[in-house]
Amino acid sequence: MPRADIEALQLARLKDLLARVNETVPTYRDKFAAAGFDPSTLSTLHDLRRVPFTVKDDLRAAYPYGMFAVPLRDIVRVHSSSGTTGQVTVVGYTKGDIERWSDLMARTFACAGATADDAIQVTYGYGLFTGGLGAHYGSERLGALTVPVSGGNTKRQVQILKDFGVTVLACTPSYALLIAETAREMGIDPRDLPLKVGVFGAEPWSEQMRRQIEDELGVKAIDIYGLSEVMGPGVASECVHQCGLHVFEDHFLVEIVDPETMEPLADGETGEVVFTTLTKEGIPVIRYRTRDISRIIPEPCACGRTFRRIERVTGRSDDMLIIRGVNVYPSQIEQVLMGVPMVAPHYQVVLTKRGSMDDVEVHVEVVPEFHFDEVRELEALQRRVKTEIESALAVSIKVKLVEPKSIARSEGKAKRVVDLRAEGGA
Amino acid sequence: MVNQVSVFLENTSGRLAELTRTLGDAGINMHALMVADTSDFGVVRIICDSPQRAKDLLDAKGFGASLTPVVAVEVPDRPGGLADLLEALGEEGMNVEYAYCFVRPTASSAVDVFRVDDDRAQAVLEAAGFSVLSASDLYDV
Numbered sequence: 001m002p003r004a005d006i007e008a009l010q011l012a013r014l015k016d017l018l019a020r021v022n023e024t025v026p027t028y029r030d031k032f033a034a035a036g037f038d039p040s041t042l043s044t045l046h047d048l049r050r051v052p053f054t055v056k057d058d059l060r061a062a063y064p065y066g067m068f069a070v071p072l073r074d075i076v077r078v079h080s081s082s083g084t085t086g087q088v089t090v091v092g093y094t095k096g097d098i099e100r101w102s103d104l105m106a107r108t109f110a111c112a113g114a115t116a117d118d119a120i121q122v123t124y125g126y127g128l129f130t131g132g133l134g135a136h137y138g139s140e141r142l143g144a145l146t147v148p149v150s151g152g153n154t155k156r157q158v159q160i161l162k163d164f165g166v167t168v169l170a171c172t173p174s175y176a177l178l179i180a181e182t183a184r185e186m187g188i189d190p191r192d193l194p195l196k197v198g199v200f201g202a203e204p205w206s207e208q209m210r211r212q213i214e215d216e217l218g219v220k221a222i223d224i225y226g227l228s229e230v231m232g233p234g235v236a237s238e239c240v241h242q243c244g245l246h247v248f249e250d251h252f253l254v255e256i257v258d259p260e261t262m263e264p265l266a267d268g269e270t271g272e273v274v275f276t277t278l279t280k281e282g283i284p285v286i287r288y289r290t291r292d293i294s295r296i297i298p299e300p301c302a303c304g305r306t307f308r309r310i311e312r313v314t315g316r317s318d319d320m321l322i323i324r325g326v327n328v329y330p331s332q333i334e335q336v337l338m339g340v341p342m343v344a345p346h347y348q349v350v351l352t353k354r355g356s357m358d359d360v361e362v363h364v365e366v367v368p369e370f371h372f373d374e375v376r377e378l379e380a381l382q383r384r385v386k387t388e389i390e391s392a393l394a395v396s397i398k399v400k401l402v403e404p405k406s407i408a409r410s411e412g413k414a415k416r417v418v419d420l421r422a423e424g425g426a
Numbered sequence: 427m428v429n430q431v432s433v434f435l436e437n438t439s440g441r442l443a444e445l446t447r448t449l450g451d452a453g454i455n456m457h458a459l460m461v462a463d464t465s466d467f468g469v470v471r472i473i474c475d476s477p478q479r480a481k482d483l484l485d486a487k488g489f490g491a492s493l494t495p496v497v498a499v500e501v502p503d504r505p506g507g508l509a510d511l512l513e514a515l516g517e518e519g520m521n522v523e524y525a526y527c528f529v530r531p532t533a534s535s536a537v538d539v540f541r542v543d544d545d546r547a548q549a550v551l552e553a554a555g556f557s558v559l560s561a562s563d564l565y566d567v
Contacts, residue, residue, distance in 0.1 A: 366434060368485070371492035373432030373469050373541070374523055375462045382466075400466050403436050404490045 001306055006249050011045055013278035014253065018042060018051070021284055024069045027062055028054075028286060048253070049264055053274065053287045059089035059229060067283050068092050075282055080128045081228045091130075091228050092282040098137065100279055104234035104248055105138020111237040111246065112199050112222040114168045116143030121161060123171035123179075124202065126150040130232025131202055135170045138234060144168070151175075154182040161193050169198045173205040173213060173221070177345070178409045180216040191218035199224055201233055204313050204331045208338030209345055210242075223312050229288055230275045236310055244297040244309030251279045254310065255287070256296055267298040273310060291316045293329075321351065321417065323358050326395040330416040333362060336388045342370050342381055346407045351419045358421060360397040362389060368404040427495040427548060428561050429477040430539065433470040434490040437463060445470065448487050454480050457564065458528035458539065471526070473498070473539060475565040497540045497547050498564060500557040501527075508538060514554035520544045537564075 001009075018039035021028040032039060035052045042048070059067055068075065075092040093101065114120065120139040124131030132150055139146040147164055149157055151171075157179055160166065169176065176198055183190040195217055201224035213221045225245050226233035235252055236245035247254045253276040256265045265271045273292045277284045293316065297309040315329030322328070330349055337345050344365040352359045364385055372378055378401060386399040408415070435441050442461070449456065449472075458473040474480050477493055484491035501507045508527075515522060523541040530537060537559065540547070548558050 366490060368490060370434060370490050371432070371494070372434070373430070373471060373492065373494045375464060375469055376523075378434070378467060378469065379464065401434075402467075403434060403488070405488055406436070 001250070003306055006306065007045060009250060010253055010278060014045065014048070014276065015039075015042060017276070017278060017284055018286070021069055021286060025067055025284075027058060027067055031058075045253075048255070048276070048287070051287055053262065053289050054285050055289050056089065056229065056291075059285075060087045063087060064090040065092070067285075069284055070094055070281055077133075078128075079130045079133075079228055079232065089229060094281040097231075097280055097282050100251065101134060101231055101234060102137040102141040104231070104251060105134050106141035107138075107248065108224050108234050108237040109138055109142050109144065109168065109199065111239045112168070112197050112224075113220070113240045114142060114144060114197060114199075118142075118167045118197075119145040119147060119165055120168040120170060120199075121147040121149055121157070121164070121166040123149055123151060123157060123169065123175060124233075130226070130228045134226070134232040134234060135199070139170075154178055155186060158183045158186055158188060158190075158193075161195060162188060165194045167194055167196045169195055169217075169219070171198075171200065172202045173198075173200040173209055174203065174409070176200060176213050176217060176221070177209075180213070181405075190216055193217070195219045197222060199237075201225055204315055204329075206314070206331055206335040206338060207312075208335055212338060212345065225310070225313065227290060227292075229285055230277060230290070231280065235275065238312075239301065239303040239305060241302045243301065244311050246301065246305050246307040246309050249307045251277065253278055254296065254308070256294065256310075257289075259293075265295075267296040267308070270295040270311075273313070293320075321349070321419075323351070323360055323393075323395050326393065328393050328395060332392050333389055334416075336392050337364060337385070340381075340385055340388060342367055342372070343385060343401075344404070346405075346409075347416065348407050349417045351417065351421050353421045360395070361400055362397055363400050363402050363407060365402050365407050366404055370404065428473070428498045428539075428559060428564050429493045430496045430541075431472040431474060431477050431480045431484070432492050432494045433472070433484060435468045435470050437465065437467055442470065444487075445484065445489060448483055448489075449474065449480055452479070452483050454483075457530065458526065458537075460526040462524065471539075473528070473564060477565060494541065497542060497551065498559040499538050499540065499551055500535050500559060501538045503535050507536075511538065511551065511554070511556055514550060514556070515540075515542065515547065518544075518546065518550050520547055520550070 022039045031052045037050050074094050076095050077093045080088045080090045122135045126132035180190040198219045198221045210221045222238045224237045226235040236247040238245050255274040256271040257274050259272040273290045273294050275288050292313045294310045294313050314331050344367050346365045348363045350361045382399050454474050456474045460471045462469045481491045520542050525540045527538045
């Protein structure tokens with residue numbers, strides 16, 4: 001679809017959307033009125049910058065159903081956010097929303113190169129979390145053989161991958177590494193599994209981690225993107241060229257804004273990702289601030305799709321740690337660790353306070369193949385990790401080497417940061 | 427050369443107890459145990475009667491265990507015994523990475539264990555008249 005057609009479609013859908021929510025959702029009506037914005041005056045996409053933002057607290061305040069744009073009898077499903085950062089938020093889907101979501105997730109799998117000939121193992125959790133059922137419906141819509149394992153019981157996951165001839169794995173990237181590790185423990189070379197493609201999302205990961213997953217599992221690892229407030233998985237996806245995630249712009253309007261000034265940024269500039277849902281009926285969101293940090297890649301993609309891409313999300317503006325005044329994203333640490341031999345990408349950042357100073361200790365696992373028996377070499381490794389992290393973050397830290405597999409593995413989002421600064425401390 | 431079991435261990439309370447209990451429960455007898463430590467972690471070095479089984483067991487229990495080839499030498503129980511040995515290595519330009527010593531209840535001599543980063547160590551010591559212990563002298567192979 002040519003850009004001009006995409007934008008014309010977006011504008012038509014946006015006008016309809018704004019009129020609709022102004023009518024049915026008091027929160028939006030009040031926000032628009034307070035900002036002096038009259039939806040009927042919107043005539044170009046550029047006018048979107050006059051529309052107020054929606055933030056997670058708006059959804060929290062409306063808990064559970066306050067932001068729904070249709071009567072509850074038209075809602076056929078609810079999901080909720082994981083609640084990891086506070087009060088959960090509830091999102092509702094009409095029959096039409098489920099249809100579109102299924103199409104978009106089928107599109108995501110197709111972007112990754114999957115077809116009706118594939119068997120897709122869905123390892124995202126089933127339930128209120130959008131990942132499992134979102135991927136499940138998409139996989140069925142694609143016509144693939146769908147294996148709905150949900151999360152947990154990693155040995156069983158490996159057995160099923162092997163026995164059922166699964167070719168596509170959908171899970172979080174950190175869980176993919178746990179699956180590879182578990183397969184090896186079971187005496188199965190993960191590269192011997194029939195897997196061809198991994199569709200990974202729900203947490204930030206690095207390019208180096210992608211290479212490790214591809215190497216260990218023998219798959220092409222595709223980054224996908226979505227969040228429950230906007231829809232769930234299926235908002236954007238990499239194609240097989242693996243160079244940024246195509247935003248499905250016929251359904252979602254994407255902006256990048258400066259998280260400080262909230263001013264829109266030009267294509268190519270890095271900032272916070274903001275989405276407007278163009279076609280959702282149950283719970284549309286208008287200029288929703290995701291807190292995810294990325295940029296738009298305007299250049300055309302080799303695959304020929306005209307939907308613009310966003311760069312892989314490297315961090316969240318609310319995951320961002322401020323350590324002695326320096327902005328630090330945990331993913332930067334991961335990136336460093338991937339480049340150091342004999343340590344695993346499993347790590348935990350422990351923040352404490354010593355007096356008024358932040359103390360940062362990064363716990364880094366050595367790999368099971370680790371065989372140093374000399375303290376000297378261990379200290380050299382510890383120093384190397386410390387130096388490399390410090391030069392990447394521009395902040396001084398402590399490194400503690402910990403035993404292989406001693407950092408808790410997660411089946412969902414990995415918990416990378418333990419912030420004890422509020423407790424005890426001084 | 428004999429195999430020493432090397433284990434990377436965090437300095438947390440009870441961890442060394444878990445390690446030794448694991449070996450004890452499996453009926454593995456240790457001849458020597460030496461801990462090299464820093465404030466954060468340690469390396470535990472063990473000479474025992476079945477190193478391969480010990481490593482496999484520890485791996486299964488989630489310890490980071492590996493086998494390190496070391497030289498075990500019977501050192502005569504007299505003044506200067508160890509100095510003679512070290513000089514023999516020094517003359518060949520060999521550096522000892524670490525060493526420790528234990529006494530076997532049945533023998534009158536001590537056993538010194540060396541980690542030397544040079545394959546010739548054993549031959550040099552034998553040529554100098556030292557009795558280098560083989561695996562079968564120390565454990566069931």
